[in-house]
Amino acid sequence: MNITVIGTGYVGLVSGVCYAELGHQVYCVDKDAEKIELLLSGGIPIYEPGLGEMSCTNMEAGRLRFTTDLSGAVADAELVIIAVGTPSLPSGEADLRFVDAAVREIGAAMNGYKVVCVKSTVPVGTNDRVRELLSELYEGPFDIASLPEFLREGTAIRDTLAPDRIIIGTDSQRASKLLSGLHEPLNTRILITDIRSAEMIKYASNAFLATKISFINEIANICEKVKADVTEVAKGMGLDTRIGPSFLGAGIGYGGSCFPKDTTALIQIAGNVHYDFKLLKSVVEVNKEQRYSVISKLHQALGSLEGRTIALWGLAFKPETDDVREAPALEIVDRLIQLGATPKVYDPVAMDNFRRLRNHPGIQWCSSALEAAKDSDALCLLTEWRQFKEINLAEVKAAMSGTVLIDGRNAFSEQQVSGLGFGYYPVGRPSLQEPFEIPEVV
Incomplete structure (x- = not known):
């Protein structure tokens, strides 16, 4: 053909x-x-x-x-x-x-x-x-x-x-x-x-997947308060064939070129025919708020972020892509700079694309994960690239000046981080706050 x-x-x-x-x-x-x-x-x-x-x-x-x-x-x-x-x-x-x-x-x-x-x-x-x-x-x-x-x-x-x-x-x-x-x-x-149903199938599919993500993130936030483990909850939910295990990974929200665009477009499509899509509006709102959970955890661990150096691992909205459109890292970097912190950023492939959108003089651009961690008060994992999940965390801890590790994608297990002296903050799982001292800002 x-x-x-x-x-x-x-x-x-x-x-x-x-x-x-x-x-x-x-x-x-x-x-x-x-x-x-x-x-x-x-x-x-x-x-x-x-x-x-x-x-x-x-x-x-x-x-x-x-x-x-x-x-x-x-x-x-x-x-x-x-x-x-x-x-x-x-x-x-x-x-x-x-x-x-x-x-x-x-x-x-x-x-x-x-x-x-x-x-x-x-x-x-x-x-x-x-x-x-x-x-x-x-x-x-x-x-x-x-x-x-x-x-x-x-x-x-x-x-x-x-x-x-x-x-x-x-x-x-x-x-x-x-x-x-x-x-x-x-x-x-x-x-x-028919043609119109095919057009709607695409929007309905992406909106439903976005809903699953926002739902499990809401469950994760509750799990943190009641000391449950969202990974176990998601596993149990996913065994139900009516639900399935996909898109039940708690984290800091969805991004990219599709879910944000398609959910807002479907809300507008509904509005154009005088239908108030309340559920999907809530999905979008939950997603916006979820990415700021990283900032909340930094405040919980460090108090004021003024003068702090914060390492960020991952800028793309997901692994195996250089796409940073609607990536949580965009708003997290903006907020850190507003709060007086210095973001040290690294991503295996998305650095150039991110720099085109956020070429702020307050950002430190790093050539490796370890360089980003060096002398940082806290480290935040934002994209679950394999190289981050497989890194030697003992070396990372030794390179840092602080001890705070915020795992925004639940990439690490408690076994990986325990005994290393981290104050470990995952999403929807119990934090691991081993005895540590918050370094003074110099």
Whole structure:
């Protein structure tokens, strides 16, 4: 099949490379000439394990091409996939400017029957809007389909090639047959539904997962007060097949490009039809407050943070990605600086992206986890990278001037930290406050 994917962000690039891996002829299109040059040279503009190697392999095989020429790529395609960004507007609604611009260019380039799919996360009714725009520009036959994505950064290739399900929203048997055939080799469940339901499935799925995260974080906060262990509670909950174990890891809240954007967008979608989505509003509020639990624990351990040096391990919103959009570390760093503390920060891959958003003179940028810990009054783990979980904590303790370890992702067990002299503060688990002294601020 000849496929054109418009947009080379996380979704578009991963999708295009994986379709080529399945044996299709794929054009990936982007307006950013520098990004296309990077991709043509074998580079990858995002951090996603395995993506660079797969891209190069398929370029060498002649199945994958990158271009800025949307018209030429659309003319050759049977299937056109829109995977451009839909960032949040100040109101929380999705910004559809990039979708509209892509549709107008597609319409101008149409030269025969094609299926135009929207893979971008868009509000319910957007595909109807796409159909209307295309009809104004092209009088020939075409079909529209909603093809929502369910990729997770860090595991995006696996999620594309071994998905839980494929959702296809279309009112055309011809489009349904083509898209079912495209995804049949993935050997997964394929649900064919109407277009508006497919659009809603994406938002409903992300909103439900965000709800699970905020729920377990609320349970964690109660566990701290009643001296229960949220990890045991989550384990017991997860054994119930109606609940399941996924997304029950307590921590400092969700971030990234999807959950924050999609929850606020769904609240706006509900509001536009005069429905007050009270539950989801609470989910968002809980998540905002949860990241500041790190600050509360620092106050509990150190009192005033004025003049303190605080090490932060992890800036990306999750491991195995360089994405810092809506990462808890952003607000935590801001708050530390407001309180007069000096953040010493380190992340294995997200340093440059974080610096672009927070290039504050009060931040100390470190080249290793141990450098960040050196001479710090407290250490806060914000992203559970493997290298942090496997580090020698005795060496870390020896490098620090203080003794406070705040584990914002429950990456360490009590056995790992006991006997080392830490004042250990996890999330939703009993703290381990071994005898220690709070160093004076010099």
